Amino acid sequence: MPELPEVEAARVLATRAARGRRIARVWCADDPIVFERVPAQKFRRALTGRRIEDLHRHGKHLWFELDRRPWPCFHFGMSGGIHVIANVGAPKWPPHPQRSGRPGKPVAALDHPWPPRFTKLRLLLDDGNELVYADARRLGRIRLRDDPSSEPPISLLGFDALVALPSTAAMADVLGGRAAPIKAVLLDQSFSAGVGNWIADEVLYQARVAPNRPARTLSRDEVSRLRAAIRTVIGTAVRVGADGDRFPRTWLFHNRWGKAAGAITPRGERIRFDTIGGRTTAWAPSVQK
C-alpha cells in the first residue's frame, strides 16, 4: 500500500526490528523483473553477514544502510511491502528456485504463515527475527546501489513531501514552467517525491484547486494553499500510520472509493471522477476552481 505514508511506516517498522542487527542469512526469489535481471546470488552475496546500520527513505523509495556497500534499495510499486516476522526458531527455508519455473509463481512451502505468497526476499536477522519483502503484482523493484541518494532513480527525485517542503516562492517558480495539469505535476516524482494518486486528490481538494488547471496558471495564493495542503495531508497520513489515528472526517478520502454515481463529500459536495494525468481523479467542482 505504498504512497509516502506507507513507506514511512515500513521504514519505522524495519528500523525498530533491524537497526544494529546483522543479516545472518538471505533468501532471494529468482525473479528477473523485481530484481531487474540481477542474479539472486549477487544479492545474497551483497547482504549476507552485513550489519544494518540504518534505514532511509526519500519519497516512496526505501533503502538500507549497511556496513559495506552496495546497499539494497526498495520501491514497493503498487502492491509491495515489508513485513517483520517474529522469531520462529531455526526456520527451514525452501530451496532457491531455478530459472525454469514461471518467475511470478507464488513461493510455496514457507514455514511460517505470513506472507505465504509472492515473497521476493527474506532476511534472517541475528536475533532470529525475519524481514520479508513480498509483492504480488511485481511492479516493485529491489536494486543494489553503492550510493543510493546520488544515483538514479533516487537522485532524480524532487523534494520529499514529508521532510523537505520548499518555500512557496520556490514551488511557484517550478510550477510556473509546467503546462501540464497540476494533478499530473503532483504525481511527478521529480517534482514532489512521495505524492501518489489519492494524496494528490486530497491535497487539491483541501487547497480548493481544480486538478485539471495547468500548473502555470496557479496564483501565488493557490500555490501557498497547495503547499499547506501537502504538509497537512502527508503529515496527518503519516501520523495515522504510526499511531492508528483516524483520518479527519471532512476528508475527500472517505468517499473517493466506491465511485458510485452521485458520490458526495462529507460536506455534501458532489464528487466528479475524471482521468487526469492518466489516473482516476476524484474532485468536487463546486469548491475546486
Place this chain on the structure above:
DNA sequence: CTCAGTGTTCAGTG
C-alpha cells in the same frame, strides 16, 4: 467475466 487499481517506464506524438 470484466475492469479498475495506493506506481513507474518507455514509445509515440506534437
Place this chain on the structure above:
DNA sequence: TCACTGAACACTGA
C-alpha cells in the same frame, strides 16, 4: 529538445 499521453507490466478483488 522538451513535454505530455497512453500502453504495458502482473495480479487481486469488486
